[in-house]
Amino acid sequence: MQRQSSPVSGRGNVAGHESLAAVAAVDLVKVYGAGDTAVRALDGVTVGFERGRFTAIMGPSGSGKSTLMHCLAGLDTATSGQVLLGGTDLTTQPDKVLTKARRERIGFVFQSFNLLPQLTAAANITLPLDLAGRKPDREFQDRLITTLGLSGRLNHLPAELSGGQQQRVALARALVSRPEVVFADEPTGNLDSRSGAEVLALLQNSARDLGQTIVMVTHDPGAAAYADRVVMLADGRLAGEIQNPDIASVTDALQNLAAGR
Ligand SMILES: Nc1ncnc2c1ncn2[C@@H]1O[C@H](COP(=O)(O)OP(=O)(O)OP(=O)(O)O)[C@@H](O)[C@H]1O
Ligand SMILES: [Mg+2]
Secondary structure, eight states, X not given: OOOOOSOTTSHHHHHHHHTTSSEEEEEEEEEESOGGGOEEEEEEEXXXXXXXXXXXXXXXXXXXXXXXXXXXXXXXXXXXXXXXXXTEEGGGSOHHHHHHHHHHTEEEEOTTOOOOTTSOHHHHHHHXXXXXXXXXXXXXXXXXXXXXXXXXXXXXXXXXXXXXXXXXXXXXXXXXXXXXXXXXXXXXXXXXXXXXXXXXXXXXXXXHHHOOOEEEEOSOHHHHTTSSEEEEEETTEEEEEEESOOHHHHHHHHHHHHTTO
């Protein structure tokens, strides 16, 4: 009799498939705290994010969206499961390797910008490249700065910029090194609708024209409609996905989720 080599559960197949993605979670669990007060923020999430695509993560408040992104970006450690970045399992890497991956392979945009207050906009933008000792691609950098409407603001400190301008600097910083994945946690949450639309169009174009992989958390169906795909979370689990979303399909899915359908 021939020996069975494929795992019966099929989990090995899932991991094999997910490893083709730019970044993937495999059976990811994250528990905060212990005992009676323990919170299972992620309860076995398996999901892959394909290269060059723009994916939105949606779901009710507390469903684990930020936790998933922080674990995928190596900003937080999972309790169990795997995080595969370009096929490498980040969860088994020593801290030094993780820090290097975070610095050189990943871009992150936070809702609160996280710019360094003592550095000009220009210095904030090139910080990841400077830290990595890499030379910027000047043409790309100039194009980003022009597209983001920051050309006249490069010598300003963050405190001298509007919220929208600060967010655009944060976005330029995340994109300038063309990392394997850019994660953005509600990047338009603090912006007026015009600046928000500009930021979303830039994310969309980065994926379409430059093949940039982007994962964005948002509460806004209008923002999610810019993405190629929406992944829904509820109670720390996957709760469906939408390909080529539009505002109506996203709104429907969110209503169904809220109604427990
Ligand atoms: N550092 C922490 N310590 C303890 N519990 C936490 C911590 N961070 C998150 N949680 C809990 O984990 C769960 C998931 O939180 P998470 O921030 O991932 O949700 P979210 O989907 O991003 O929500 P929101 O839409 O409000 O930003 C929540 O119940 C939250 O209270
Ligand atoms: Mg969150």
